[in-house]
Amino acid sequence: MGYIEPAPIKDKSNPFESMMSRFNIAAEVLGLDEQVYNVLKSPSKQVSVSLPITMDDGSIKVFEGHRVIHSNILGPSKGGIRYAMDVHLDEVKALAAWMTWKCAVVDIPYGGAKGGIKCNPRQMSAGEIERLTRAYTQAMTGVFGPDRDIPAPDMGTGPREMAWLMDEYSRSMGTTVNAVVTGKPLVLGGSLGRVEATGRGVMVSALAAMEKLKINPYHANIAVQGFGNVGSFAALLLAERGCTVVAVSDISGAYYNEKGIDIKKAIEYRDNNKGSLEGWDGAELMADAEELLLLDVDVLVPAAVEDVIHSGNVDKIKAKLIVEGANGPTSAEADRVINEKGIMAVPDILANAGGVTVSYFEWVQNRLGYKWTRERVNRRSDRIMKDAFDKVYQASQKYDIPMRIAAYVVAIDKVAETYKFRGGF
Numbered sequence: 001m002g003y004i005e006p007a008p009i010k011d012k013s014n015p016f017e018s019m020m021s022r023f024n025i026a027a028e029v030l031g032l033d034e035q036v037y038n039v040l041k042s043p044s045k046q047v048s049v050s051l052p053i054t055m056d057d058g059s060i061k062v063f064e065g066h067r068v069i070h071s072n073i074l075g076p077s078k079g080g081i082r083y084a085m086d087v088h089l090d091e092v093k094a095l096a097a098w099m100t101w102k103c104a105v106v107d108i109p110y111g112g113a114k115g116g117i118k119c120n121p122r123q124m125s126a127g128e129i130e131r132l133t134r135a136y137t138q139a140m141t142g143v144f145g146p147d148r149d150i151p152a153p154d155m156g157t158g159p160r161e162m163a164w165l166m167d168e169y170s171r172s173m174g175t176t177v178n179a180v181v182t183g184k185p186l187v188l189g190g191s192l193g194r195v196e197a198t199g200r201g202v203m204v205s206a207l208a209a210m211e212k213l214k215i216n217p218y219h220a221n222i223a224v225q226g227f228g229n230v231g232s233f234a235a236l237l238l239a240e241r242g243c244t245v246v247a248v249s250d251i252s253g254a255y256y257n258e259k260g261i262d263i264k265k266a267i268e269y270r271d272n273n274k275g276s277l278e279g280w281d282g283a284e285l286m287a288d289a290e291e292l293l294l295l296d297v298d299v300l301v302p303a304a305v306e307d308v309i310h311s312g313n314v315d316k317i318k319a320k321l322i323v324e325g326a327n328g329p330t331s332a333e334a335d336r337v338i339n340e341k342g343i344m345a346v347p348d349i350l351a352n353a354g355g356v357t358v359s360y361f362e363w364v365q366n367r368l369g370y371k372w373t374r375e376r377v378n379r380r381s382d383r384i385m386k387d388a389f390d391k392v393y394q395a396s397q398k399y400d401i402p403m404r405i406a407a408y409v410v411a412i413d414k415v416a417e418t419y420k421f422r423g424g425f
């Protein structure tokens with residue numbers, strides 16, 4: 001079966017439509033049962049809440065929060081919580097569905113969910129963020145649970161927020177429930193290796209793809225968009241494997257050095273500069289940060305936000321390989337051009353699945369009351385990522401379809417098979 005062109009999308013900034021357009025193609029490749037299609041095309045639950053919070057100046061501000069559970073057919077639903085100003089329900093719905101496909105691709109026993117609060121954490125004090133996180137947790141106490149729905153970090157959140165969430169949920173339950181959330185600080189039952197897990201999975205996927213494309217990592221130039229949790233660890237670990245990271249960027253701008261950026265120093269600078277690369281003089285500040293995506297590099301790693309590769313810039317992309325650290329960085333409209341140009345795109349639901357894989361390990365350790373070594377975590381997650389890559393690559397060869405559609409095919413096939421046995425509708 002050859003590649004089927006995605007249906008045109010009216011609003012390219014709607015990530016849910018973007019997700020559905022790929023889902024539809026994969027459903028057609030698989031000949032997906034209509035009833036299963038109808039079940040999977042809508043989330044199984046969506047909860048939206050208003051959260052009044054007392055700000056430090058005494059005023060009361062009302063924040064909008066969401067949690068969407070796309071599916072729990074494979075197990076309790078799993079997915080991060082995002083704090084950002086552009087959070088909206090359609091985005092959270094798409095992110096929740098991507099979690100269902102992602103967990104199925106790496107074959108872990110979870111369904112998909114995602115949460116988000118529309119806020120700007122960079123303009124809030126730690127106290128305000130704590131009160132907001134606790135209010136959100138209170139509002140979602142009936143949704144969350146170690147056997148129901150297990151949150152984790154995403155953009156704008158990290159171990160600190162997960163600790164508040166665990167504490168607030170545990171207070172409501174009258175006992176410590178550390179398995180209700182993953183990505184916690186180590187002392188609260190977090191797993192060794194979780195902080196770097198998503199970036200590490202991006203590195204494993206990138207190396208596996210480079211091998212297929214016969215790109216020697218020691219001769220490979222890489223550009224990374226986004227220098228937060230995912231982007232900075234992906235850059236660091238790829239540099240440690242011999243690649244030359246020539247450009248990195250964050251919200252403050254893009255930084256370029258054709259001889260290679262010292263990623264350790266960039267991380268050190270960021271960590272001492274409130275999480276931002278602003279003012280960093282270790283590389284040249286590019287006049288236009290968007291140009292990072294168009295650099296003549298071997299590998300491009302978008303690891304920031306959605307839809308950065310779109311119909312307006314995709315024809316100017318020169319990278320041979322795109323490895324998606326972010327969720328949804330490529331709009332569905334850009335897929336056709338990527339395929340026509342012969343660029344391999346390792347999709348988000350495969351490339352960034354290292355994070356949820358180690359989250360699963362964290363949950364397993366919490367439930368066993370036991371701690372694994374970093375070596376054990378890394379060895380097992382590397383194997384899962386490599387196996388998933390191989391499975392998706394084989395599907396892409398078998399059906400003659402791009403890696404992105406192949407990943408959806410692998411995922412939807414597993415979910416459909418589960419429905420076949422469980423039934424219930």
Ligand SMILES: NC(=O)C1=CN([C@@H]2O[C@H](COP(=O)(O)OP(=O)(O)OC[C@H]3O[C@@H](n4cnc5c(N)ncnc54)[C@H](O)[C@@H]3O)[C@@H](O)[C@H]2O)C=CC1
Binds near residue numbers: 155157227249305352
């Ligand atoms: N944290 C995790 O474990 C996982 C995260 N992801 C995805 O990876 C992406 C990044 O997440 P994190 O690294 O956790 O977030 P983060 O909050 O740690 O970092 C985000 C980074 O992107 C930068 N950024 C934001 N807008 C940008 C723009 N327009 N251009 C360039 N840089 C920009 C920020 O300045 C920051 O450096 C998101 O799409 C997230 O959903 C996916 C899987 C797991």
Ligand SMILES: O=C(O)CCC(=O)C(=O)O
Binds near residue numbers: 078182355356360
């Ligand atoms: O670690 C997790 O459970 C989920 C991480 C996440 O939100 C993602 O993979 O997009």
